[in-house]
Amino acid sequence: MTTTEQQETTEPQDQTEQWKPKKASPFKSILVLILILAGVLGILYAWKLPPFQTSTVETNNAYIRGKTMLLSSKVGGYVKEVLVSDYQRVEAGQVIARIDAVTHLAQLEQAKANLATQEANLSKIKQSREATRASVNVMQAAIESAEAAVYNAQLEFKRQAQLIKTNSTSKQQYDTASANLKKAQAALSQAKAQKQVAEQDVINVGANEKAALAAVENAKAGVILAEDNLAHTEIRAPVAGKLGEIVVKQGQLLSAGGNLVYLVPPQMWVIANLKETEMENIRLGQTATIKVDALNKAELQGKVIEVSPATGSEFSLNKTDNSTGNFVKIPQRVPVKIEIDQSQENVKRLLAGMSVVVAIETAE
Structure with missing residues (x-):
């Protein structure tokens, strides 16, 4: 065998001996397993499945509500004087405006x-x-x-x-x-x-x-x-509360039924729109924790006092009643009324329409 042939025979053998598959790193395998496990646990936590299932029903689809009313004129005429200003607090029976009598x-x-x-x-x-x-x-x-x-x-x-x-x-x-x-x-x-x-x-x-x-x-x-x-030429506040923006001016011709101002009484409550799948354990009298977005998640306490007789879609003009073949089932929302404990300090800072997060304890 010549020297050239020996070299050609030796080179492939050396290359075969030099290449070897890399061994899997135990650290990387453990990391992948941890990531998979974390993902599974995250899904279980997000859907509140065991072992993360709790007795608390929580929703951020909740708002502060009040008996906001629109004050209107029963008779027509020229506005003789307006006796209040924007956002003023008024008492029951207080004169808001007078019409030329x-x-x-x-x-x-x-x-x-x-x-x-x-x-x-x-x-x-x-x-x-x-x-x-x-x-x-x-x-x-x-x-x-x-x-x-x-x-x-x-x-x-x-x-x-x-x-x-x-x-x-x-x-x-x-x-x-x-x-x-x-x-x-x-x-x-x-x-x-x-x-x-x-x-x-x-x-x-x-x-x-x-x-x-x-x-x-x-x-x-x-x-x-x-x-x-x-x-009724004297337009009075039917209840005590706080006014919104005045929409009439002195000297303006006001027709019967014309709007003057919104009045918001101090009574406030929370309407929490829960999924129908979360209603199984909801009962009257259960305690609720209310976190107010506008008050840096400040917590207030309340209790469930009413449950709507129908889902929210039943009170809308366009009811959920899809009779076509392209049907997608959407969980409906059930309004739940929560009374706020009036003895708490931050209650006076609540405004109708504020967004809140509600957690109802159903284990009671």
Whole structure:
């Protein structure tokens, strides 16, 4: 074998002996296992699965709520004066603004005058009722008088009829007695007819009296309405609270129902929107911890006092009711009302609409 052949044979053997697969580092293997284990534990913790399952239900979909109300004008008119300023605290019954009351004062006086007129008409009708009743009594007396005259005329006619048979009276006297009887009977019929007319007048007066009474009641209602409108020219705070921004100015023409300002009473509570899958152990009276974002996560204590009768989507205009084939199931939210303990210091700093994080202890 030549020297060149020996070198060619030796080089591949040297290269084969020099290359060897690298041994896995035990440290790297342990690190990979630790990372995998940490990832699994992180998923278990995020989904609150064992061993990280707790008795606390927590959500950041929660907000401070209050009885925020919008004050509006019941009557229209020019704003005479605005007696408050933006964000001012007011007491119940305090005057917020006044509307020019001249028109409403005139309407009240007009309503009172109309009431006086209707009461006068009713008084006249009552007098007419007494007069018609008296007329009925007069007609009744006339009937009785006419009946007596008929009775006397009948007696005279019978007497003359007997006498004329024996020629003891004249034909003229007999005819006179007959005419007097017919005249008395006609007078009786006339008296009865006049009584019927008087009785009908009584009925008509009664109907007119009912109409007059209704007119009086309507006039009284008009006075009450005018007084109410006049009273509402002063717009007052229905409850104590704090005002928002005033949206009307002095001299502005305000229509009925026009908005003035928002009023926020001091009563506050929390609405926590929990997933429907978290509602199994929620009960009234359970304690809740409230962390307020605006107060650097300051904690407040409260308790569950109400649970909504339906999910939040049921109260929206577009309800969750997908009947197509492209359906994706989304966990619904159930509003839970939490009462805040008012004895805590930071309660006075809460504002309606603030975001909070709520944790409800369900192990109780």
